[in-house]
Amino acid sequence: MINAYSADGSMRTLLPEEALRQLPDGVVWIDLVGPTPREDAYVESLVGVQIPTRDDLKDIEPSSRLYIEKDAVFMTASLVWRADGNDPELTDVAFILSGDRLITVRYAEPKSFQLFIAALCRVPDRMRDGVAMLARLLETIADRTAEILENTANRIDTLSSDIFRDRGRRRAPRFLEGKLSDIAEQHRLLSKVRDCLGSLSRLLTFLMNVQLVRDHKSDNSLCRAVAHDVETLSEHAAFIAGNIAFLLDASLGLINVEQNAIIKIFSIASVVxxxxxxxxxxxxxxxxxxxxxxxxxxxxxxxxxxxxxxxxxxxxxxxxxxx
Structure with missing residues (x-):
């Protein structure tokens, strides 16, 4: 699917069958969602920039993820997807700056994109070109990542309360063994978030040194603010990771204590x-x-x-x- 967004916040879906020789006036963002090879070729003919394929997005080397080619800036970041479910994943998203136009290529539906598109019509005056669009999009991605971290911290706090409070009412150690799976789920989600933050940090560092972005002072300042937010979120993620490690060790220790208590009862009964x-x-x-x-x-x-x-x-x- 090819969605084209104008500076006024309006959206239009482009189809290869339309055979447009040039983009409609005012289009500042082209969003390719799960594009087919035919759609890739169609967009390439419109913008004159090679669109990375799904296999290209999977490259992990920095030289394959962050580079400039023919005055177009190519960047790839790994974003958290399905964070609200039980099976969070990382999805690679390409960001391409070509002149005053932003092009994104993605094969998933991260919630940050949905939030950004929903708010696009409310602040069209701030996004008159691709650089401004990218800066605001990265800000939304950072805000969504912060929301995921906040939800994770709340779940960890709930797990801590369940593990350490009302110990007499639970069925230990089976109760604690059930909590281990919950801790593992939060650890898996947090590891995805930390990978995402590391990817965003590298992208923003590269982006702020691009001349096209440096010429836009307000957008460059916003990118620096987002980069600072990402750094702060990385520190917060490390703190949450420490809490998860503590809960894991504490749960295993309590399981050992409960099992030792059972063994002690059997030992005393045998002696009696x-x-x-x-x-x-x-x-x-x-x-x-x-x-x-x-x-x-x-x-x-x-x-x-x-x-x-x-x-x-x-x-x-x-x-x-x-x-």
Missing amino acids: FLPPTLVASLYGMNFRFMPELDWHYGYPLAIFAMILSAIIPFFVFRWKGWL
Whole structure:
């Protein structure tokens, strides 16, 4: 799909079948969403710039992600996608500055793009060219990333409350084992966010040194502000990562404590019942000559000895504080 956005915030979907020889007047942003090879070729004929394919976007080398070719600036960033679900992913998005026009190529629907498009018609006067459009788009991406981090921090706080509060009401260690999967999900999301922030940081550093952007003082200042926000978000992400590591260690430690408590109960029970077992074993032997066999009260005395030998170790353990 090819969506063309004008400076006034209006949007028009371009189709290869239209066979336009030039773009409509006022188009400052061309957004290619899951383009086919035919659509790539069509846009290339309109703007005179080679459109990167899906395989081109997957290159991880900086020289393949950030470069200038024929006065066009090519940049690729990895953005978080489906962060609100249980299966977050990274999707590569290409940003191309060609003259006064911005071209984006993406094969997913990050929420930041949806938010930016929804707000596009409200502030059209600030985005009269591709550089301004890109600066505002990167600002929206940073804001969306900050929202993801805030939601992650809230989930981690909820997990912390579940793990450390109301311990008597939960079924441990099965309860804690269930929380481990929740911690793993948040760690996976946070790792995606940190990769995204690292990618954005490299892109912004490259972008601020491009002459085309340096000539736009207001947009360059906005890029610097976004770069500072990304740096701050990276520090906050590192802090959240530390909290996740602490929760993971704490959960594993509590599981070990609960398991040790269970083992301790079984150990004490075996020790408590060892003396009665010894008494029962003595009087369970079938020797012919045993003095106690002729005792009239031998059986109740044996029962009493077994009960007494179990009670004494129990109270000794209570006195030692082992129970």
